[in-house]
Amino acid sequence: MSLGFPYNDGFLSAMRQAGDPRADTFISNCFSDSVLKQELYNWMKSADQNSDLTRVPLPFVSEDIFTRAQDLPVWANEKLMQRGCQFFGRYQNSIMQLLGLLSLPYCYAAANGAMVLYLSERLRNDTSKRLTDTGEFVTDVQTPGAFAEHGRGFAGILKTRLTHAIARFYTLRSGQWQNSWGFPINQEDMAGTSLAFSLIVIRGLRKTGVTIADKDQQAFLHLWAVISYLLGVDERLIALNGKAANLLEKAIRNRQFSESEQGKELTQSLVKTFADLDTESKLTRKDVEQLISYLLGPEISKLLGLSEKPAFHTKYLLKIFSTFSTWNPYFAS
Template identity: 50%
Template sequence: MNTTLVRYTDDFLSAMREQTDTAADDLLERCFSSEEGKLVLRHFLTDLNDNEQLLKLPELLQNESLLCNAAQLPEWANLKQMQTGAAFFARYAALIMNMLGLLSLPYCYAAADGAKVLYHSERLRNDVGKRLRETGEFVWQVMSPDAFAPEGQGFATIIKVRMMHAMARYYTLKSSHWQAAWGQPVNQEDMAGTNLSFSLLVIRGLRKLDIAVSYADQQAFMHLWNVIGHLLGVDQKLLPVDGQQAIDLEQTISCRQIKPSEEGRALTKSLTDYITGANLTKGRIGAKETVQLMRFLMGDEIADVIDLPAGRVPASAINLLKLAGMFQEFKVVPSVNNEYRQQYSQFKKQHAGL
């Protein structure tokens, strides 16, 4: 991994807004140049469920280096740290999954220019439940203890999302509503910000709930997300090597991108309407308190940008959210795999039929 100190200046990040994921974009262009290629790629991605399938590419795709190398970790990946990061996730999985809907996604919506591509994808705006389930499944699959083993799903899931981003860019640029001033759709700065929302912001949210996260666990969890970010096509210069560099990057992106927008407010309303209407808390926390929890976790400044209602969350709601993590802190975990499976089973049951 490139450990050279990168200065996250406005000029640097402005240049990153004009850069995308060239390898994925080029692959898509080649496949979409013919109906046969488009059909083969779509069928392959639809049927792709586990890492072993990446070793059996369709004939038309066998010379595509991106797919041929999709099941390889970067040279700098530290397997021990990745295992520690996965174990950390298994320990706090219920809380971390809550953080995605209450903190990570609305944080992304507060970034005005990045929110535009999400807004103009009507599926993301009008089918919030499916968006949440897909995001949840993605996280479970890449956080699995065997995610990057032959029998795992991590590599397969990541390349599917990477190509989905390329398709979003492809179709967005062909539409009439995209403006050059917004940068490229799903650009490097936005991808880096999203990666931070799943790593740094989750750690920050846990600590705001008074969950003691050690520096070693923080580094391991963020290293695991750096590996995932790399496999998703994020530029290595945008993968922070430590907590301070991550904070510097997040703060610089926030200063540049966090601002009010119609798109951000609309996406947030769709999200809060779904979370409260679908009763994901099973009645333990009311609709009003759920939205107040979002404000508490992300802070008033960002909450105001996406037009969350003002209000102070009651301590009882915070305590209910914390229970998922606090009780686990005192549990004897016989196996990371067992803990992961138990938590994943609960997630599946919670979202069944929604």
């Protein structure tokens, strides 16, 4: 199921103090030299396809963060990965909406982990940019052909992995971080985020009326298990089947989910962004809040300051969701 199964408090507490040593060491060394730092930023800005991983700045050609960027885990099943990408393609519009309406607020309920997001001024002040970044990443890693030579999966994952390491680098030096929150963007939080983008999306699709075959669920979870591995998540925190994924999600939720002002503010920024971007159907903030509350369920909604029991009828909420599925806030201009 997973090398870390079962997921006890001692194990998860240790994972909360761990970052991504390979990426963190590389960024620490790279950022000690302003020239190398700029070269890395230039490459990250220009890299678009997997083939760009063979065209890296000369100082980085022997760095294993680059040379091993396309090394799949021994347990990876490429047929399952392809089926997972096909599943995404089949429900792409709905999945993209669920990422913003369910996965992101779900992550905000993890009070300690939300502090990294809250301390990012760009996230609070430019939530639409966060949605764009998220949309580009999940599209890059889930579009059929994502891991082929001219796909964008490997390149997108490496850029995100490096971005996480850069965020850790600056967060730890900001003077605002408290050790009681754990390591910034730690292993437990990364595992929880991967589950929010996979298992929680599956739950959300079912809540909107989609019937999902067991093989499709297995394929989608497997795809995200591989993505998690490439992002630097410890293999012991990668659930290899539905049972392990559910147990890990529950363990992390029980440990980390609690009410916080930061989580509430991040959620309201998200609600405002969705309401403001939808200029055609004129959905109100209350419409968006009610839909998010329905998708999250009463316990998590309460933590985020949302209605525990939506006032709107389920049929109306699903109608709102279908409205969202006809447009794309991730790439709105």
